Amino acid sequence: MTDSASVDLPEGAELVPVERVEVLEVALPLLEPFVTSFGATAIRHVVLVHLFDADGVEGWGEAAPLDHPFYLPDTVSGALALLVEYAVPMCLRTGVTSPPDAASAMTPIRGNTFARAGLEQAYWTLASLREGVPLAELLGAHVERVPVGESIGFKRSVGAVVEEVQLRLDQGYRRIKLKIGPGWDVEVVRAVREEVGFDVMLQVDANAAYTLQDADALRALDQFDLTCIEQPLGFDDILGHAALQRRLATPICLDESLRSPADARRALDMDACRNVNLKPGRVGGISASLEIEALCRSRGVPLWCGGMLESGIGRAANLALAALPGFVQPADMSPASVLY
Incomplete structure (x- = not known):
């Protein structure tokens, strides 16, 4: 194949x-x-x-x-x-x-x-x-640098989120990902967009916090020109994501739903996502990750390497993988010293 x-x-x-x-x-x-x-x-x-x-x-x-x-x-x-x-x-x-x-x-x-x-x-x-x-x-990469982004969790206030976003952009991160959930979505995204403008790559991650009944609330995010909305629905709801994608202009990215190369192929065939977050641990390792990288590269699907708050050991391997040509968007990665 x-x-x-x-x-x-x-x-x-x-x-x-x-x-x-x-x-x-x-x-x-x-x-x-x-x-x-x-x-x-x-x-x-x-x-x-x-x-x-x-x-x-x-x-x-x-x-x-x-x-x-x-x-x-x-x-x-x-x-x-x-x-x-x-x-x-x-x-x-x-x-x-x-x-x-x-x-x-x-x-x-x-x-x-x-x-x-x-x-x-x-x-x-x-x-x-x-x-x-x-x-x-060893994996076949031929670049020395990998662009990276940073993930911003829930904060005590919208202003605190905006402050950290600006800090990370000043530090050179190429993409910002905001964690969202019901009641913590449109307002925080609007505030960040107003602060940084539309030239910054911005996306959101719901960690399966919504249901298909929340489609209107998620569609309200279309106005912000997001790179993707990551895993809005349940971890095993590929059918629901396919239905939701038909109602959104913003690409859906899947995370928890993709636990193997077969899952990734099935989701793409169903148009359940138009962007893929690849975490080696979630799919069973580097060998499985290489299959997904080849799949996304062959189909022209944007791919990026996600993170799990790993130590430097896990992050080093993730960065090596993210150097492959199929990873066309910044990796969800920062030095371990940012967290620990």
Whole structure:
């Protein structure tokens, strides 16, 4: 198929089995709570995967679901258990020596995309270090810089949102994403547009806070020339998004609804979205992400790399992926020091 993709390791690459694995849960206190329609996050927990091969080369990966099951079913505690009880033993038992083989070894696992992605990422970074090649180059990218944007959560006032938007633009971010929800949408978007003008790339993210009955309220956002409205409806409501897209001029972007390359293909076929947020953890890892990148590139669909408030480990891998040519819009990324 024209929208399939894979990455081969460099010719002559020496593949060495992994001998030891550490799985660690870490707690990262945020500088200030990040507030969305799900609530406030003051401490971010993630799971780190640390691989050691027979030559002592090390690879790191990050599984970054949320603590709660309100974004998607995956949780931090579930990812930790899944890695220890199933994913790591499956890869060690089959003698995995390459990232694609790791993804294949974990194929029998249903769902649990963040856990699988974290372990596969560790194999990718291990391969990158063994070959002495940056991960972005190993994936096929040929650029040294990636444009990035910043996500602004709910604040104590509309004025506080406008203030942070201006700060992030002054720092060089190329796109602004505003978190919205019922009662916190048109007013805040209008205030930001009035402050920054229509030359700034602006989009909103609802985190599934609306229903199809809110179509008129969402259509009121059309006047602001937004890049997209991200995930306005339920996480599994692709049919509803297709119906909503027919009523909006603004492109819908899907996030939670896309958990695999098959989901992305189905949503695009149904015109349920015209913009795609790709989070490697949400779709099962870098190998699956490469398929979605190829799909969007072949169809001319705007694609960008989203974030999950990862540590620097997860962000580094996301930036490497976002350097691929199919990612045509700024990544949802900032230095970890902005949050932690």
